[in-house]
Amino acid sequence: EPEVTQTPSHQVTQMGQEVILRCVPISNHLYFYWYRQILGQKVEFLVSFYNNEISEKSEIFDDQFSVERPDGSNFTLKIRSTKLEDSAMYFCASSEASGAFFGQGTRLTVV
Amino acid sequence: SQQGEEDPQALSIQEGENATMNCSYKTSINNLQWYRQNSGRGLVHLILIRSNEREKHSGRLRVTLDTSKKSSSLLITASRAADTASYFCATPSTPFAGGTSYGKLTFGQGTILTVHP
Numbered sequence: 001e002p003e004v005t006q007t008p009s010h011q012v013t014q015m016g017q018e019v020i021l022r023c024v025p026i027s028n029h030l031y032f033y034w035y036r037q038i039l040g041q042k043v044e045f046l047v048s049f050y051n052n053e054i055s056e057k058s059e060i061f062d063d064q065f066s067v068e069r070p071d072g073s074n075f076t077l078k079i080r081s082t083k084l085e086d087s088a089m090y091f092c093a094s095s096e097a098s099g100a101f102f103g104q105g106t107r108l109t110v111v
Numbered sequence: 112s113q114q115g116e117e118d119p120q121a122l123s124i125q126e127g128e129n130a131t132m133n134c135s136y137k138t139s140i141n142n143l144q145w146y147r148q149n150s151g152r153g154l155v156h157l158i159l160i161r162s163n164e165r166e167k168h169s170g171r172l173r174v175t176l177d178t179s180k181k182s183s184s185l186l187i188t189a190s191r192a193a194d195t196a197s198y199f200c201a202t203p204s205t206p207f208a209g210g211t212s213y214g215k216l217t218f219g220q221g222t223i224l225t226v227h228p
Contacts, residue, residue, distance in 0.1 A: 030210060031210045031211055031213070031214045032214075033214050033215065042218050042219070042220055042221075043154065043199070043201075043216075043218040044218075045204060045215055045216065045217070048211050048214065048215050050210065050211070055211060056205075056211065056215060089151070091153065091154060093154075093214060094214070095210070095211075095213040095214030096210075096213065097213060098159060098213075099142075099144050099156050099159040099213055100144065100156065100201075100213055100214040100216060101156050102146070102153055102154035102155075102156070103153060104152060104153035105152070105153050105154075107151070
């Protein structure tokens with residue numbers, strides 16, 4: 001069964017460093033998303049991406065965040081100058097009319 | 112309550128029993144999705160029910176949707192220890208916005224289900 005894959009599964013980074021989280025959405029899906037879940041909190045929408053551009057973004061998705069689809073299969077989330085409060089599980093998802101399907105997540109720890 | 116709030120917050124049952132979790136939401140929706148999350152792991156898509164459907168089954172899962180009451184329920188029959196997880200309902204943040212109505216979602220806090228062997 002097709003699935004969304006994310007790499008790495010864990011990432012530890014120093015505060016102020018840049019990180020890139022990678023995702024391969026389901027191949028025939030057209031809509032892609034990033035979400036995050038801070039430990040013990042709700043899953044929160046960050047950004048949606050369609051037709052090679054951002055379609056919507058939340059208040060959380062400020063200038064330190066960016067997304068890119070560098071080729072036909074990958075979808076990346078870049079966080080510039082990470083902060084301690086960026087520590088969370090980051091989920092990539094892709095969707096079609098049967099629903100939104102999530103990857104296993106990348107646990108980002110900023111130290 | 113906020114969009115997509117689950118009830119109860121925690122549920123503890125014995126293996127073989129049925130587990131029922133409820134979700135309430137505030138605004139009109141065109142679909143509602145249920146997810147499972149094992150501790151610290153990814154979100155597993157369980158089922159999507161559309162606003163014109165009242166009930167849907169998938170294996171041991173039964174989902175109902177009552178749009179007049181703005182509520183949904185997830186029933187897991189004959190539960191197993193492996194069903195121990197958090198269960199979330201998710202509703203579209205922009206229900207009638209085309210493609211993103213299936214992926215731009217608002218999640219509830221979830222129900223923590225513990226199934227004892």
